[in-house]
Amino acid sequence: MAPLLRIQNLTTEFTSDGTTTRAVKGISLVLHKGETVGIVGESGSGKSVTSLSVMRLIASPPGKIASGEIFYHNRQGQEIDLLKLPEQEMRKYRGNEIAMIFQEPMTSLNPVFTCGYQVLEALQLHKQLDKKSAKAQTIELFKKVQLPRPEAIFDSYPHQISGGQKQRVMIAMAMSCDPSILIADEPTTALDVTVQATILDLMRKLQQENEMGILFITHDLGVIAELAQRVVVMYKGNIVEEGPVREIFQNPKHPYTKGLLACRPPLDRKLNKLPVVGDFMKEVEGNS
Ligand SMILES: Nc1ncnc2c1ncn2[C@@H]1O[C@H](COP(=O)(O)OP(=O)(O)OP(=O)(O)O)[C@@H](O)[C@H]1O
Ligand SMILES: [Mg+2]
Numbered sequence: 064m065a066p067l068l069r070i071q072n073l074t075t076e077f078t079s080d081g082t083t084t085r086a087v088k089g090i091s092l093v094l095h096k097g098e099t100v101g102i103v104g105e106s107g108s109g110k111s112v113t114s115l116s117v118m119r120l121i122a123s124p125p126g127k128i129a130s131g132e133i134f135y136h137n138r139q140g141q142e143i144d145l146l147k148l149p150e151q152e153m154r155k156y157r158g159n160e161i162a163m164i165f166q167e168p169m170t171s172l173n174p175v176f177t178c179g180y181q182v183l184e185a186l187q188l189h190k191q192l193d194k195k196s197a198k199a200q201t202i203e204l205f206k207k208v209q210l211p212r213p214e215a216i217f218d219s220y221p222h223q224i225s226g227g228q229k230q231r232v233m234i235a236m237a238m239s240c241d242p243s244i245l246i247a248d249e250p251t252t253a254l255d256v257t258v259q260a261t262i263l264d265l266m267r268k269l270q271q272e273n274e275m276g277i278l279f280i281t282h283d284l285g286v287i288a289e290l291a292q293r294v295v296v297m298y299k300g301n302i303v304e305e306g307p308v309r310e311i312f313q314n315p316k317h318p319y320t321k322g323l324l325a326c327r328p329p330l331d332r333k334l335n336k337l338p339v340v341g342d343f344m345k346e347v348e349g350n351s
């Protein structure tokens with residue numbers, strides 16, 4: 064069976080003042096049904112640009128998907144190239160079959176509407192529900208993501224709730240249409256550890272319910288170890304290493320991955336100086 068998502072040679076670039084820089088340089092990756100693939104990599108390595116490219120949300124200009132294909136195996140069993148769809152068609156998939164939790168909550172929550180209204184609207188749009196059932200389902204979703212006092216949050220504006228609560232509203236919104244693919248861009252980085260654990264549990268549960276494929280972007284290798292089956296390591300717009308999580312963690316090949324793993328402070332001993340990725344990159348820089 065065709066994978067849920069198949070990215071082929073994706074290149075995305077940005078142009079400013081006549082200079083074009085490639086943020087993603089011909090990457091390929093696949094995601095299967097029910098699978099979680101972690102994407103790790105240092106800041107600026109192209110993780111968000113990759114996910115925004117899949118959603119076709121790269122602002123143009125200055126951005127542009129310069130080449131590549133992004134095949135999605137839709138619910139009708141067809142494999143379609145998202146990049147070839149007219150925008151009108153793409154809208155049927157975006158948020159509905161392919162949902163995203165954005166790195167920055169305020170990117171997807173509109174400050175002038177209540178949290179409840181925003182999820183309700185998404186439900187009405189994608190599931191053609193009447194207002195009453197959409198409201199009931201929204202409250203139900205808020206309970207699922209363990210928001211305290213879901214009725215009160217329904218009527219709150221984004222600025223009236225905490226960062227962790229906003230994140231959970233976004234997760235509720237992303238989950239509202241039972242997407243086949245969930246792209247989660249650092250969904251828990253801003254949360255404290257206990258809330259993070261709850262959210263990860265929740266995502267796992269929801270994934271089991273409908274065999275959703277998850278692309279999980281994070282800096283946190285601990286989260287990857289807990290959630291993902293495979294991991295993709297990005298560095299400067301390239302995928303430099305990928306494989307089953309255990310294999311990569313036990314036997315990292317690329318100097319950047321070695322560095323990333325070594326940068327986790329060891330639990331059992333004290334270091335005089337914490338290593339930085341640069342300490343491990345001399346080999347790579349020397350070769351390129
Ligand atoms: N709108 C934009 N205009 C110009 N350059 C951009 C834009 N968005 C991203 N870039 C560039 O693309 C590169 C990759 O950015 P991206 O946001 O994908 O990084 P990231 O891996 O998600 O980093 P982080 O971990 O900090 O979120 C960066 O060098 C960034 O400067
Ligand atoms: Mg990012």
